[in-house]
Amino acid sequence: MKSFRALRPALLKREFLAAASSRGSFPRRVGASFTLCATTTTRQRLNVRHYSSSQKTASIGTDGLKVDVSEGVKKRESLPYFWLRDNCRCASCINQDTRQRNFNTFAIPSDIKPSNVSSTAEGVSVQWSDGHQSQYDWDFLQFYVSSDKRDRSVTHDLHYWGAEIAENQPTVPYNDVMSSEKGVAELTAKIQKYGFSFIDSTPFSDPDLTRQVLERIAFIRLTHYGGFYDFIPDLAMADTAYTNLALPAHTDNTYFTDPSGLQAFHLLSHTPPPGVSAESAQGGASLLVDSFNAARILKQEDPKAFEILSKVRLPWHASGNAGITITPDKLYPVLELDEDSGELHRARWNNDDRGVVPFGESFSPEEWYGAARKWDEILRRAESEFWVQLTPGRVLVFDNWRVMHGRSAFEGIRRICGAYLNRDDWISRWRNTNFDRKKVLDSVIG
């Protein structure tokens, strides 16, 4: 085990000042849980008296640490010793640079017990039978006494929308995104809440500037279509996206195990056909549909159809390009629900990329077609559809797991650039620009 001296000097200084400033009163809470072993040691060296809160106490129990906190509903009386020892976040148990666990859990005796436990205002100090000392803050102990696990869902603050979103389009200025983390925070928070956002006033003379603003969110995903793209309708790739045909609302990458998290479009130019003025060259309007809103409507109007679309698993594929046959690792339903909450987690809908509706699922193919017909009808309702004419300078970024996109047929040549970004990468960026470090770590570690 690393000694206390192994801690970084800056950490020691911060803890020293915090503990020193609290002498003569209750030690104030300092730092995140991973610094607490250091806090205790510093406090002991400074001879600061241990404090036993009358509302929060911990003691040695038979099966685990008995935790008594006055607030909240208790799910359990005690926390198992081995579990607690495995969750020590002290500077020797967690590598301070990588945030990874720094010890072999299974080298710790399975019957490890505390030799001493003391409560302080900040948390509980545990002296283990193997000599290790741990400190757990009250937030951590209280959480796990009253809850089973952290809620990993990122879909708390959703704003469902239909056609009316046209009156209130989420938008962030290009300069804000380029110049500050606050701009990235605002952009990712809007995508999180609405499922999409525009980036306005983006330069359109050079597509590379679009690439750069997207890379402020995260790196661009490489697929069999390439990375950052800049194309005109020439069927360069065998996909209807590379034509001027109308496309109904759909999800991209239904054929990937992990469909792209974000997709971005920037219309750089629209050149009308010869002899047609720019004003009369029609079409090419973009369509967005909030599939989470549509699913909510489906559940209200036809709960059985919702159940069928969430249970029947289907094959999806991309097979149009020579030598490339992409299909997800397993069959996936149209509506994937969160196992804990039952809430919609991801929608996957592209009728053109769908394979054969299988037999042997919990519902028959006929039942699936009936449910899908209802779903398709909701998606095509005028009140579900947000139609918007993209213009040079206005980058559209949307959550491909939630917001479906399409377009009307168009005349002439449209030059569009854009990219795919991975879900995990943009959610990481959203977390880290919108929340403090402790909240981010709690939400991913537990």
Ligand SMILES: [Fe+2]
């Ligand atoms: Fe598409």
Ligand SMILES: [Zn+2]
């Ligand atoms: Zn430790």
